[in-house]
Amino acid sequence: MSVSVRVEAALEALLGEAQSNATPPLLASAVRYCVFPGGARVRPSLCLAVAEACGDEAPGLADAAAAAVEFLHCASLVHDDLPCFDDADSRRGKPSVHRIYGEPLAVLTGDALIVLAFDVLGSAATTRPERLAPLIRTLAQGVGMPSGIVAGQAWESEPVIDVAKYHQSKTGALFVAATRMGAIAAGASPAPWSLLGEKLGAAYQAADDLMDAVSSEGEGDKPIGQDARLHRPNLVAELGVQGALHRLQDLVGEAVAAIPDCEGAQGLRDMVRAQAMRLTPKHLARSAA
Amino acid sequence: MSVSVRVEAALEALLGEAQSNATPPLLASAVRYCVFPGGARVRPSLCLAVAEACGDEAPGLADAAAAAVEFLHCASLVHDDLPCFDDADSRRGKPSVHRIYGEPLAVLTGDALIVLAFDVLGSAATTRPERLAPLIRTLAQGVGMPSGIVAGQAWESEPVIDVAKYHQSKTGALFVAATRMGAIAAGASPAPWSLLGEKLGAAYQAADDLMDAVSSEGEGDKPIGQDARLHRPNLVAELGVQGALHRLQDLVGEAVAAIPDCEGAQGLRDMVRAQAMRLTPKHLARSAA
Numbered sequence: 001m002s003v004s005v006r007v008e009a010a011l012e013a014l015l016g017e018a019q020s021n022a023t024p025p026l027l028a029s030a031v032r033y034c035v036f037p038g039g040a041r042v043r044p045s046l047c048l049a050v051a052e053a054c055g056d057e058a059p060g061l062a063d064a065a066a067a068a069v070e071f072l073h074c075a076s077l078v079h080d081d082l083p084c085f086d087d088a089d090s091r092r093g094k095p096s097v098h099r100i101y102g103e104p105l106a107v108l109t110g111d112a113l114i115v116l117a118f119d120v121l122g123s124a125a126t127t128r129p130e131r132l133a134p135l136i137r138t139l140a141q142g143v144g145m146p147s148g149i150v151a152g153q154a155w156e157s158e159p160v161i162d163v164a165k166y167h168q169s170k171t172g173a174l175f176v177a178a179t180r181m182g183a184i185a186a187g188a189s190p191a192p193w194s195l196l197g198e199k200l201g202a203a204y205q206a207a208d209d210l211m212d213a214v215s216s217e218g219e220g221d222k223p224i225g226q227d228a229r230l231h232r233p234n235l236v237a238e239l240g241v242q243g244a245l246h247r248l249q250d251l252v253g254e255a256v257a258a259i260p261d262c263e264g265a266q267g268l269r270d271m272v273r274a275q276a277m278r279l280t281p282k283h284l285a286r287s288a289a
Numbered sequence: 290m291s292v293s294v295r296v297e298a299a300l301e302a303l304l305g306e307a308q309s310n311a312t313p314p315l316l317a318s319a320v321r322y323c324v325f326p327g328g329a330r331v332r333p334s335l336c337l338a339v340a341e342a343c344g345d346e347a348p349g350l351a352d353a354a355a356a357a358v359e360f361l362h363c364a365s366l367v368h369d370d371l372p373c374f375d376d377a378d379s380r381r382g383k384p385s386v387h388r389i390y391g392e393p394l395a396v397l398t399g400d401a402l403i404v405l406a407f408d409v410l411g412s413a414a415t416t417r418p419e420r421l422a423p424l425i426r427t428l429a430q431g432v433g434m435p436s437g438i439v440a441g442q443a444w445e446s447e448p449v450i451d452v453a454k455y456h457q458s459k460t461g462a463l464f465v466a467a468t469r470m471g472a473i474a475a476g477a478s479p480a481p482w483s484l485l486g487e488k489l490g491a492a493y494q495a496a497d498d499l500m501d502a503v504s505s506e507g508e509g510d511k512p513i514g515q516d517a518r519l520h521r522p523n524l525v526a527e528l529g530v531q532g533a534l535h536r537l538q539d540l541v542g543e544a545v546a547a548i549p550d551c552e553g554a555q556g557l558r559d560m561v562r563a564q565a566m567r568l569t570p571k572h573l574a575r576s577a578a
Contacts, residue, residue: 022454023435027443031434079400084392101446103373107396108443111368114400115433118407122425129418136411136425144404145320146312154316154397157390165311 003052003271007044010063011035011070014120030101030109031116034078035071039092042204042275043178044070049271050182050193053264061131062185064124068117068139069178075113076149076174078106085153086226114143134184142177149174156232163233171208172201195258200272203251207279209235210244215281245284252276292341292560296333299352300324300359303409319390319398320405323367324360328381331493331564332467333359338560339471339482342553350420351474353413357406357428358467364402365438365463367395374442375515403432423473431466438463445521452522460497461490481549488544489561495537496568498524502533504570534573541565 001009015035019028044066051062081088081096082103088096098106118136125132142148152170155161176197180190212227213236227234235244252272259268290298304324308317333355340351370377370385371392377385387395407425414421431437441459444450465486469479501516502525516523524533541561548557 018434020435022440024440024443024447026446027434027440075400079396082396084396105443105446107368107371107373108439108446110400111364111403112434112439112443114403115429115437115439118425119429119433122422122429125422129422132421132425133411133414133418136407136421140404140408140411144408145307145316145401146309148404150397150401150404151311151313151316154313154394154401157315157394157397158313 003045003048004041006048006063007041007066007070008038010044010067011038014064014067015071015116017123018116018119026101026105027108027112030097030105031112033100034074034097034109034113037092038070038074040275040278041070043073043174045271046175046197046200047178047182047185049264049268050179050196051186053259053262053268054183054186054188055263057187058128058131058185061124061128061135062182064120065135065181065185066178068121068135069142069174069181071113071117071120072139072143072149073174075110075117076143076153078113079110080153082106085156086230088226128187131184131187134190135181138177138180138184138190142173147173148177161233166233167202167205168198171205172198175201175204192260196255196260199251199255199258200275203248203255203276204279206235206244206248206251207276210241210248210281210284211279213237213244214241214284241284245280248276248280292334292337293330295337295352296330296355296359297327299333299356300327303353303356304360304405306412307405307408315390315394316397316401319386319394320401322389323363323386323398323402326381327359327363329564329567330359332362332463334560335464335486335489336467336471336474338553338557339468339485340475342548342551342557343472343475343477344552346476347417347420347474350413350417350424351471353409354424354470354474355467357410357424358431358463358470360402360406360409361428361432361438362463364399364406365432365442367402368399369442371395374445375519377515417476420473420476423479424470427466427469427473427479431462436462437466450522455522456491456494457487460494461487464490464493484547485544485549488540488547489564492537492540492544492565493568495524495533495540496565499530499533499537499573500568500570502526503530503573530573534569537565537569 047066047069048062056062078097080086081091082098090096097109121135145151147169149170152166155166176194179193179197183190183193212224215224255272256269259265336355336358337351345351367386369375370380371387378388379385386398410424434440436458438459441455444455465483468482468486472479472482501513504513544561545558548554
């Protein structure tokens with residue numbers, strides 16, 4: 001089974017289990033709308049790819065880890081899209097959750113997905129109880145205080161933004177959680193996998209900045225020009241288009257080099273390069289090829 | 290150490306650990322503002338009282354369980370107060386979080402507290418790893434889908450409200466989590482403790498409805514008359530003041546009767562009665578005495 005098929009199957013199975021008939025129908029519908037169809041599923045795919053590269057000795061736990069990472073990513077999207085943040089009309093090519101279900105259910109959808117992420121880990125860890133605490137803590141580190149995605153988003157409310165911390169928290173932290181959790185789920189040490197997560201997170205942020213600044217409408221999965229409109233730091237504003245493109249290429253190279261020596265290393269390298277190509281705005285990818 | 294002193298000490302210690310200097314300062318401040326000073330701390334006190342009644346064999350884990358329950362309660366308050374829900378100006382006798390810190394940080398404060406709740410459990414369970422999964426799952430059940438407090442709040446967005454499910458989810462579920470988690474943290478079976486949580490949750494809801502309908506401004510820890518203003522189900526509207534008061538008294542009696550036979554049973558019975566008295570609007574408590 002390919003990693004991307006496996007990600008969708010895990011999300012479908014674990015969300016289905018959580019949503020019994022007792023769930024308020026509109027909440028159940030809003031949560032499902034938020035999770036399906038997905039974007040590129042970069043983070044959970046990365047988590048599973050690392051687990052597979054580490055031997056994937058407990059596949060159910062790896063599935064739960066990947067789903068947990070994606071549920072939290074979706075939670076961050078639905079909350080970031082709220083009127084008090086980006087006030088986004090669309091996400092992943094369709095109207096944002098609050099535009100369809102209203103603000104109250106959008107807030108609750110995010111809350112429910114945060115809880116679900118931890119719940120699926122608790123549920124899947126029964127046969128490997130000693131792996132649960134490191135999984136929970138790694139996920140919390142990627143999402144909460146002091147430097148997970150919630151903290152990253154909170155930097156936008158500060159009078160002075162620490163740009164490095166902002167990007168590392170808002171984007172990098174969940175990538176690091178994804179690689180580390182893939183390793184932990186498979187019974188491997190997470191430490192050698194942190195650098196890959198860091199470099200990929202930074203590469204993804206660079207690609208996102210490029211996409212925001214120079215792609216044509218409809219190419220990515222969200223509206224363009226948001227960073228300039230919301231006065232947010234953007235690498236293109238700092239380095240120019242070519243500078244940002246070179247930074248992206250450097251980071252992808254560093255990510256590939258950061259992959260630890262293991263049986264699945266070649267597959268992971270191929271995956272990272274393919275993702276990088278996919279994330280680069282098309283006319284730039286052609287000119288850089 | 291009294292249970293209430295122990296609750297404050299646990300909250301202070303566990304929040305302090307999570308908030309390193311790297312946390313964005315306004316987020317750190319908003320989270321602290323949300324958690325301190327507290328209301329009655331009913332849920333974490335209940336959790337610790339059950340742990341103590343069960344022998345309190347792993348006090349650090351019981352502290353974490355109690356703090357996790359309170360962090361989630363605080364998260365639910367800050368999100369419920371948002372303009373898209375209750376639009377509450379005040380909470381616990383001071384301006385609500387979004388009135389002081391703005392909506393974005395209020396949303397993020399709730400998110401950060403949900404994550405922190407699971408994180409402190411993961412951190413405290415290192416010496417008792419086999420208790421972590423049941424603690425995580427019990428907490429998630431009290432908060433998430435299909436019938437935790439998030440689901441309870443979501444019932445307000447449904448065209449037709451199932452009032453029993455609404456109250457059981459919005460209030461009862463976290464009380465049940467509190468009693469069960471106290472038992473699990475102490476190495477005891479949670480099953481005998483569910484009924485106490487259910488009855489106390491229902492009693493607390495009845496007291497809350499009475500307080501909302503008939504107390505004088507300033508007596509409780511939130512504005513009065515909200516249920517009528519927001520067209521929410523309220524027991525006083527259904528049964529009248531005397532009917533609601535009798536229901537409260539019945540539920541307190543049932544809660545006392547539901548306390549399992551154990552060494553600390555008498556202390557727990559006293560605590561439940563004292564809480565019930567405290568939660569009853571003062572002029573009604575006098576007339577009922």
